[in-house]
Amino acid sequence: MSKSNMYFVLSVLVFLSLLGLSYLYESIYFLYAASAMPIAITMLLPERKAYQYMKNSKRFRFRLETLGGEPALSVTFEPGDIRWTRGRLYLQLKSLRKLKPAAGEASTQSNAGGHTASLPVLAFDLTPHPSKKGWIGIDLAQLAERTRSLSFTTHEVSRFVIRISDLESAAAAKEGAVPRPAAAGERLQA
Secondary structure (H helix, E strand, O other), X not given: OOHHHHHHHHHHHHHHHHHHHHHHHOOHHHHHHHHHHHHHHHHOOOOOOOEXXXXXXXXXXXXXXXXXXXXXXXXXXXXXXXXXXXXXXXXXXXXXXXXXXXXXXXXXXXXXXXXXXXXXXXXXXXXXXXXXXXXXXXXXXXXXXXXXXXXXXXXXXXXXXXXXXHHHHHHXXXXXXXXXXXXXXXXXXX
């Protein structure tokens, strides 16, 4: 249990015990104290996570590819793995350093039918995480808006393609550094 959840549960228990004490001792002071507790309970409500995080796993498969002579990251997932109503989808740059470029491999198909709907993630879709260093966010609302003019919906998307140079420039934007473009066989520098 996280600390915020623990404080919330503790404040509810204090509220219920103050109500019980006010009833037991017939004290108006315990009732006044109990009436102030909902303010504390409201402040301690656990936050609903507004973002999603992805790492290289069975659910999200990362691969380095070369598209048009430029290195790109391919993120493959099952349709429905991404909650498009959330604000951003974050990926950790540190996990991308271990990836090796896919040399001449056939593209993997993620869903049972063998059809993948790929969606390019452009430079203006990427933003650094406001507090976590080394995490880059993909704006899901912008991607969903772009799919309105395509022949498939967001529920059919099973692959993102992101240029490595765009990832590096988004990471450098927060740090204020000048990005260095990566070569096709080079690992991502973050």
